[in-house]
Structure formats: structure tokens, C-alpha cells
Amino acid sequence: MIVRLAIKSLRNRKFTASLTAVSIALSVMLLLGVERIRQESREGFASTVSGTDLIVGARASPVHLLLFSVFRIGNATNNLRWESYQALAGRPEVAWTIPIALGDSHRGYRVLGTTHAYFDHFRFSRGRSLEFAQGMRFSDAHDAVLGADVAQALGYRVGQSIVIAHGAGDVSFALHEQQPFRVSGVLVRTGTPVDRTVHVPLEGLDAIHAPEADASVEDPLAAALRGREREDSAAPARPITAFLVGLKSRGAALAMQRLVNEYPAEPLTAILPGATLQEVWEIVGIAERALLAVSVLVVVVGLAGMLVALLTSLSERRREMAILRSVGARPVQVFGLLLGEAAFLTLTGIGIGVLALYIVLVTAQSWLAARFGLYLGLSWPSVYEAGLVLLIGLAGVLIGLVPAYRIYRYSLADGMTVRI
Amino acid sequence: MLLPADRDAPDCIVDLTDVRFAWDGVSASAVVDIRSLRIARGERLFLRGPSGSGKSTLLSLLAGVAVAQSGTVRVLRQDLAALSGAARDRFRADHVGFIFQMFNLIPYLTVIENVMLPCGFSERRRANAQQSGGSVRDEALRLLNHLDMAQSSLLRRPVTALSVGQQQRVAAARALIGAPELIIADEPTSALDADRRQAFIELLFQECTREDATLVFVSHDAALASLFDRTLEFAQVNLAANGAAA
Numbered sequence: 001m002i003v004r005l006a007i008k009s010l011r012n013r014k015f016t017a018s019l020t021a022v023s024i025a026l027s028v029m030l031l032l033g034v035e036r037i038r039q040e041s042r043e044g045f046a047s048t049v050s051g052t053d054l055i056v057g058a059r060a061s062p063v064h065l066l067l068f069s070v071f072r073i074g075n076a077t078n079n080l081r082w083e084s085y086q087a088l089a090g091r092p093e094v095a096w097t098i099p100i101a102l103g104d105s106h107r108g109y110r111v112l113g114t115t116h117a118y119f120d121h122f123r124f125s126r127g128r129s130l131e132f133a134q135g136m137r138f139s140d141a142h143d144a145v146l147g148a149d150v151a152q153a154l155g156y157r158v159g160q161s162i163v164i165a166h167g168a169g170d171v172s173f174a175l176h177e178q179q180p181f182r183v184s185g186v187l188v189r190t191g192t193p194v195d196r197t198v199h200v201p202l203e204g205l206d207a208i209h210a211p212e213a214d215a216s217v218e219d220p221l222a223a224a225l226r227g228r229e230r231e232d233s234a235a236p237a238r239p240i241t242a243f244l245v246g247l248k249s250r251g252a253a254l255a256m257q258r259l260v261n262e263y264p265a266e267p268l269t270a271i272l273p274g275a276t277l278q279e280v281w282e283i284v285g286i287a288e289r290a291l292l293a294v295s296v297l298v299v300v301v302g303l304a305g306m307l308v309a310l311l312t313s314l315s316e317r318r319r320e321m322a323i324l325r326s327v328g329a330r331p332v333q334v335f336g337l338l339l340g341e342a343a344f345l346t347l348t349g350i351g352i353g354v355l356a357l358y359i360v361l362v363t364a365q366s367w368l369a370a371r372f373g374l375y376l377g378l379s380w381p382s383v384y385e386a387g388l389v390l391l392i393g394l395a396g397v398l399i400g401l402v403p404a405y406r407i408y409r410y411s412l413a414d415g416m417t418v419r420i
Numbered sequence: 421m422l423l424p425a426d427r428d429a430p431d432c433i434v435d436l437t438d439v440r441f442a443w444d445g446v447s448a449s450a451v452v453d454i455r456s457l458r459i460a461r462g463e464r465l466f467l468r469g470p471s472g473s474g475k476s477t478l479l480s481l482l483a484g485v486a487v488a489q490s491g492t493v494r495v496l497r498q499d500l501a502a503l504s505g506a507a508r509d510r511f512r513a514d515h516v517g518f519i520f521q522m523f524n525l526i527p528y529l530t531v532i533e534n535v536m537l538p539c540g541f542s543e544r545r546r547a548n549a550q551q552s553g554g555s556v557r558d559e560a561l562r563l564l565n566h567l568d569m570a571q572s573s574l575l576r577r578p579v580t581a582l583s584v585g586q587q588q589r590v591a592a593a594r595a596l597i598g599a600p601e602l603i604i605a606d607e608p609t610s611a612l613d614a615d616r617r618q619a620f621i622e623l624l625f626q627e628c629t630r631e632d633a634t635l636v637f638v639s640h641d642a643a644l645a646s647l648f649d650r651t652l653e654f655a656q657v658n659l660a661a662n663g664a665a666a
Binding site: 001003005008011012013047179213322323324325326327328329330331332 | 451483485505506510512513518520523524525526527530533537538540541542594636651
């Protein structure tokens with residue numbers, strides 16, 4: 001009876017009730033969304049490097065090296081010499097290495113020069129290796145293997161030709177047009193930056209960057225840029241940006257790191273991906289906590305809005321309560337009516353919020369991935385999220401106690417006399 | 421003015437003895453101080469008094485919303501003070517129907533739902549209504565029909581769009597549904613114009629007779645007194661009112 005009354009009473013105040021529920025929904029959505037992004041980005045970051053013991057690059061800050069080599073965030077400042085790479089890769093503790101050469105792009109997607117070792121040894125998400133959705137590895141210097149997003153977004157299939165541009169921007173004037181690459185394969189989606197990468201063999205990059213490639217000059221600006229590039233790359237015969245190292249025994253990692261950092265021939269930096277990721281979290285952590293605090297506050301504001309809406313409805317509803325008392329409603333039932341409304345509003349708000357969050361996740365998933373490299377999975381709410389939701393629900397009911405208690409006091413004091 | 425009913429009659433619906441009540445609990449400032457008040461079954465009592473004479477407090481005592489600090493309030497031979505708060509609420513739901521001065525209806529319920537409301541709080545009245553009308557809804561319709569309120573155009577309208585007179589008739593149907601023994605009407609006609617007033621009271625009498633209900637009708641309007649079996653000047657019943665009035 002009281003439940004039916006509560007629902008009808010809410011329906012009567014549709015407008016304020018739905019506004020209240022929507023504000024709670026938005027705040028729940030924000031909080032859960034922020035949490036989801038926080039967790040998924042951590043997990044995404046953590047799953048991007050798996051099985052790699054060391055990352056070696058030219059002298060740079062560890063965080064910077066990690067970000068550009070694995071996450072394609074930022075640009076390499078320096079290359080390292082091929083000789084250094086070969087010397088380090090040949091050391092007995094090293095099981096495998098994957099050389100990486102960055103610096104070119106294809107229609108906004110990074111081009112990564114590497115070797116077959118990439119397909120053999122690269123691991124992500126707790127040890128998964130790369131698989132091909134279509135085609136196969138490079139068999140020629142001018143073959144390219146596309147990440148799943150690149151192929152999907154640009155509509156490329158195996159056998160198509162693509163042209164690589166110099167530099168990492170969306171629009172580049174210096175196209176390596178005379179040496180197109182042929183798509184030889186497309187990788188299965190990984191949920192890591194690999195999906196947004198165009199992989200080409202190192203030999204292919206050598207070829208397009210080689211001086212002979214300038215034979216036919218089509219654009220003075222491109223020519224100028226290429227000229228500068230040639231000067232830059234004059235010292236290393238085949239510049240690579242970094243390389244990933246797998247060791248025979250993980251225990252050797254620290255010793256190997258020291259060895260690289262003290263490498264006499266060239267200033268180099270080696271990082272342990274896990275440890276450096278931890279540093280990234282420490283930097284990001286402050287912003288994360290601030291974001292979390294703000295979204296918690298938004299939930300508090302949402303619930304406070306409900307409190308205000310319920311409290312302002314009380315004075316006009318004292319008459320209603322007097323009528324209910326006259327037909328035999330107990331003060332406890334009047335109390336329950338208000339508490340029920342608060343609980344209903346909170347639960348509805350949470351329900352809509354969670355639903356809306358998933359709708360946003362579904363619709364914005366690919367955009368977020370393409371734009372920010374943020375892979376938000378559509379997993380079921382985690383125990384932690386369920387706990388958050390439960391906490392919000394509990395807070396809503398607790399807040400409902402305030403107006404419920406007031407109307408309870410009113411209905412005890414007023415009885416059936418209606419004070420207007 | 422008729423004499424009060426026989427003191428030892430078993431059919432005494434309301435029996436107040438030495439009742440004192442003060443809102444703050446101090447009997448020196450009592451708003452109700454009644455030596456004796458009896459109302460017989462089937463009686464139609466007109467209780468006249470100016471506002472502020474403690475009438476509403478007396479109704480709260482009869483309804484068991486307030487409990488007297490001393491003396492006994494018996495309704496249907498039940499001493500209300502002997503019941504717990506929840507039991508008094510149930511007692512009221514089962515045995516008493518109310519009509520207020522105005523704004524009787526819950527705005528978000530339909531006419532029918534407003535009439536059916538007491539049956540949601542009282543098993544007894546639901547059972548009575550089902551027995552009488554077949555279903556609670558049919559009984560509500562039957563009562564509304566008797567009160568000339570069953571036209572579908574009226575039933576569909578939101579209760580806030582009804583005229584005051586129509587609202588009061590819906591309130592009367594709600595008070596009567598499920599055949600409670602006691603109907604308490606607190607200034608139910610004060611918002612009606614004079615000719616509507618008499619028509620409403622006659623309808624109310626007719627239905628009280630049909631449902632075998634006792635009617636306590638409170639008003640300040642002495643002009644209505646002639647319609648009733650018995651009229652009590654509240655100032656004479658309530659000793660506290662004399663002091664307050666003076």
C-alpha cells in the first residue's frame with residue numbers, strides 16, 4: 001500500500017522527481033566513468049608491455065622512454081646507434097631483442113620500423129602474442145603490417161599500397177611517395193597501441209630514408225626537410241629509436257640495466273618497464289585522486305539535491321500526511337513513504353546512471369580508443385564498482401532518513417489537524 | 421435539544437468520562453476538559469462551537485491520534501488509552517471515517533483510488549466493502565453513485581479539478597467505505613455555499629443511515645443544527661473552553 005502510494009506520489013511530482021533522479025544518475029555515471037577510465041587505463045597501460053625485461057633507448061628520462069617506445073606518446077629525442085644495438089643484443093644474457101624505429105607516420109598513425117623479432121617476441125596482456133587477422137609478416141622490404149584500428153579506420157586490405165610520410169603529424173608535406181609499401185598483413189586487435197601502428201621492416205625505412213630516394217624531387221619543402229633529415233641521420237647508419245630486450249633470466253635485469261646505463265660508447269638508458277610504469281602512476285596518481293575527489297563530490301551534490309527536493313516537498317505534503325493518518329496510516333508508514341521515495345529515487349538514479357554509462361561506453365569506445373588510446377572494455381561491473389554503487393545507494397537511503405524523520409515528527413505532532 | 425442517551429446502554433459508540441487534555445501535557449492549560457460525553461449508536465450529533473474551542477482536539481482524542489492525560493475515552497467500548505499507538509491507528513482505520521473541512525483528497529490519486537484508500541489500511545473495511553459491493557472498486561463506485569459522483573466524466577478528472585462540493589462528496593464516500601461505525605465530519609460544509617450545504621448534509625445522513633453509521637458533525641454554523649437529532653454546544657461540554665473564551 002505504502003509502496004504504491006510512494007510510486008503514485010512520485011509520479012505526481014514527475015518533473016522534480018525525474019530531475020532528481022537524473023542528477024543522481026549523472027553523478028553516478030561520472031563517478032563510475034572516472035573509476036572505469038582510471039582502472040582501464042592502468043590495466044591497459046600495464047597490459048601493453050608484457051614479457052619485456054628491459055627497454056633501451058638513447059639517454060632520456062625513463063618515463064619518456066617508456067611512453068614513446070611502448071605507448072607512442074611523445075617523440076624520441078635521439079636515436080641510438082645500430083652498432084650499440086648489435087653489441088648489446090649479442091650479449092649472452094639476452095634471449096631476444098626487438099628493435100624499434102619511430103619517426104614516420106601514415107595518415108596520423110605511427111609507423112614503426114622493426115624486424116620479424118617483433119612478431120616472434122612481442123607480448124601483451126599477460127603473455128599473449130600477436131596474431132594475424134589477414135595476410136602474413138613482411139616478406140619484402142616494402143611490406144607493411146597494419147594494426148587492427150589502422151586497417152579498420154582506413155579501410156585497408158592486404159595487397160593495397162600505402163605511402164609513408166615523414167614526421168608524426170596528421171598532415172605531412174614530406175611524403176615518401178616514390179616508395180609505396182604494400183600491405184602484407186593485418187593484426188588481430190590487441191587493445192594496445194599496436195592496433196594504431198603501421199609496422200614496416202627496418203630495411204624499408206632504410207630504403208625510403210636513403211639519399212638515393214631523393215633522385216626525383218617533387219616538392220622543395222619536402223626536399224628541404226629531407227635534406228635536414230639526412231644530416232641528422234648521417235652518424236648512425238641505420239638509426240633505431242629503442243629496443244625491447246628479453247633476458248634469459250629475469251634475475252639478470254638489474255645487472256643488464258646498469259651495464260646499459262654505463263655503456264661507454266654512447267649515452268644510453270635502460271628501464272625496467274614495470275618499475276617505470278610505477279613512476280608514471282605516481283605522477284598520474286595525483287591527478288587521478290583529484291578527479292576521483294571531484295566525482296565523489298558530484299555524487300554528494302546529487303544526493304544533496306535529492307535532500308533539498310524532498311525537504312521542500314514536505315511542507316506541501318503535511319496535508320497529505322494528515323489525510324493518510326486519518327485513514328489509518330501509522331506514523332511509521334508515513335516515515336516509510338518518505339524513505340521509500342528517497343530509496344526509489346536513489347536506486348532509479350543509480351540504475352539510469354549505470355545504464356547510461358554503458359551506453360556511453362559502447363558509443364564512445366572506438367572514439368576514445370582512436371583519439372586517446374584508451375581501451376574501455378565492456379566488462380561487467382567489478383566488485384569494487386558494485387561496492388561503490390552500494391555505497392551510493394546506502395548514502396541515498398541514509399539521506400532519506402532526514403526528511404522521513406521530519407515528516408514522522410510532523411505527523412506525530414499534527415495528527416490529523418492540517419496546519420496550513 | 422434531546423437528552424443524552426441512556427448511560428447504561430450497550431450501544432454507546434462514544435463515551436468520555438472526566439477527560440482532560442493539554443497539548444503540552446500540563447493540565448492547568450487544558451484545551452479539553454470534559455466531565456461526560458456520550459454518543460449513542462446511530463445518532464447524528466451536531467457539535468457546535470466557535471473555532472479555537474478545542475473541537476479539533478476532541479476529534480483527535482476520538483481518533484486516538486492524541487491521548488488524554490486523565491480520564492477515559494471509550495470508542496465502541498474500547499478504552500483508547502489502553503491501546504498502543506499502532507493499535508490505535510489500526511482501530512481508527514477499522515472503525516472511524518473522517519471528512520475534513522477542505523482539501524480532503526490526495527491529489528495524485530484518482531477519485532476511485534481516494535475512495536478506496538481506507539481499505540488499503542484496514543483489512544476489516546476492505547472485507548466489509550467486498551461483502552457489500554463485490555469488490556472494493558465496485559463498492560467505491562456504488563457509494564460515489566449514491567453521492568451523485570459516479571459519472572465517468574467526473575471519475576476521469578484529476579481530483580484537484582473537482583469543485584469543492586464534489587471533493588467533499590468524494591471525501592464522504594471515502595469516510596463511508598467499508599462501513600466504519602463512526603463518521604466524524606469536521607466542518608465539512610464550511611467551504612460550500614448555503615444551498616449546497618443542506619444537500620450535502622442530507623446525502624450524508626442518507627448514507628449514514630444506509631451504512632448504519634453514527635455521525636459526529638462539528639461546525640460553528642448554528643443554522644445547520646435543526647437538521648440533526650441532537651445538538652451540543654461545545655462550550656457547555658468542554659469546561660476548558662469557558663475559561664479560554666472568557
